[in-house]
Amino acid sequence: MRAVVFEEFGKEARVQDVADPSPSRDGVVVRVEATGLCRSDWHGWMGHDPDITLPHVPGHELAGVVEAVGRDVVDRRPGDRVTVPFVCACGRCAACAAGAQQVCERQTQPGFTHWGSFAEYVALERADVNLVPVPHGMSFGTAAALGCRFATAFRAVVARGRVAPGEWVAVHGCGGAGLSAVMIAVACGARVVAVDVSPEALRLARTFGAAECVDASAHPEGVDAAVRELTGGGAQLSLDALGSPVTCAASVRSLRRQGRHVQVGLLPPAAGDPVVPMARVIALELELLGSHGMAAHAYPPMMDMVRSGSLRPDLLVTSTIGLDAAPAALAAMSAGPGPGAGVTVIEPTRRPHPDGA
Ligand SMILES: [Zn+2]
Numbered sequence: 001m002r003a004v005v006f007e008e009f010g011k012e013a014r015v016q017d018v019a020d021p022s023p024s025r026d027g028v029v030v031r032v033e034a035t036g037l038c039r040s041d042w043h044g045w046m047g048h049d050p051d052i053t054l055p056h057v058p059g060h061e062l063a064g065v066v067e068a069v070g071r072d073v074v075d076r077r078p079g080d081r082v083t084v085p086f087v088c089a090c091g092r093c094a095a096c097a098a099g100a101q102q103v104c105e106r107q108t109q110p111g112f113t114h115w116g117s118f119a120e121y122v123a124l125e126r127a128d129v130n131l132v133p134v135p136h137g138m139s140f141g142t143a144a145a146l147g148c149r150f151a152t153a154f155r156a157v158v159a160r161g162r163v164a165p166g167e168w169v170a171v172h173g174c175g176g177a178g179l180s181a182v183m184i185a186v187a188c189g190a191r192v193v194a195v196d197v198s199p200e201a202l203r204l205a206r207t208f209g210a211a212e213c214v215d216a217s218a219h220p221e222g223v224d225a226a227v228r229e230l231t232g233g234g235a236q237l238s239l240d241a242l243g244s245p246v247t248c249a250a251s252v253r254s255l256r257r258q259g260r261h262v263q264v265g266l267l268p269p270a271a272g273d274p275v276v277p278m279a280r281v282i283a284l285e286l287e288l289l290g291s292h293g294m295a296a297h298a299y300p301p302m303m304d305m306v307r308s309g310s311l312r313p314d315l316l317v318t319s320t321i322g323l324d325a326a327p328a329a330l331a332a333m334s335a336g337p338g339p340g341a342g343v344t345v346i347e348p349t350r351r352p353h354p355d356g357a
């Protein structure tokens with residue numbers, strides 16, 4: 001199969017022919033029809049993730065068709081249209097038994113703990129626990145966006161953040177996860193303040209229903225005062241959807257009394273532990289919450305909202321590229337948020353156009 005492979009961290013990846021994967025006893029091999037390009041892939045490529053061994057194939061936001069099935073798999077058949085959470089659970093540990101597969105003790109993550117989906121095929125473990133059916137009306141590009149950023153944002157806003165109608169929700173960082181959070185919070189009846197440095201990202205946030213937008217580049221002293229002003233004293237719920245010491249602290253400082261901060265963006269150790277204003281956490285009785293993906297069994301309410309049209313993850317996909325363009329798109333994330341606002345989807349089976357487009 002063809003796959004995007006990197007042999008050194010931070011050195012340009014290349015499309016290579018590598019051996020096709022085969023399914024483990026309880027796993028499947030999926031033919032990848034679409035796979036999202038996410039900042040986590042960039043972190044992996046840069047060497048920020050200790051799980052990755054070289055050479056490596058990135059990619060964890062995938063949707064496709066089951067190609068081969070291990071002999072112990074009960075519920076899945078070749079031809080099934082599927083996606084997966086980026087955290088694939090073991091289904092057997094104490095966390096899994098409690099329904100918290102997103103923090104499984106023996107989780108696997110395609111594109112991190114083993115080769116991922118920037119390839120024509122990807123192997124996935126524990127298929128009966130982790131595969132989520134993709135309805136026929138949903139494109140693979142849309143479904144690919146669900147597994148990481150959209151589902152993560154859904155759990156962060158709804159389950160961890162406990163959003164309620166009429167509340168103010170601040171979203172710091174309007175990349176794929178942040179824009180998803182804006183859309184989900186609006187669908188839940190909240191009023192959203194979107195924060196980013198990119199005018200294009202803020203324009204999309206406005207399109208997805210944000211009531212207020214704050215251009216962080218116009219507030220070098222910090223955006224928290226502007227957010228508190230716009231929300232009449234602070235948001236009830238605030239998310240750091242980027243993952244940086246600056247956005248983490250700004251999110252906490254954006255809250256009113258007894259507000260909830262949810263950390264959604266990953267904070268790789270390389271950037272250092274963020275300084276959290278804990279005096280404010282005590283004085284205002286703030287809650288600090290982490291959110292890590294979403295278990296496969298928790299997808300149905302989100303899928304129902306997609307089916308009814310109240311959530312439109314398809315609108316997040318702003319660019320689609322072939323496998324050959326993936327290495328450059330990955331490298332381009334070093335310079336900033338990526339090729340543009342919204343989500344870029346790679347279609348591994350798409351061949352380059354003869355004129356190079
Ligand atoms: Zn991701």
Ligand SMILES: [Zn+2]
Binds near residue numbers: 092
């Ligand atoms: Zn487990």
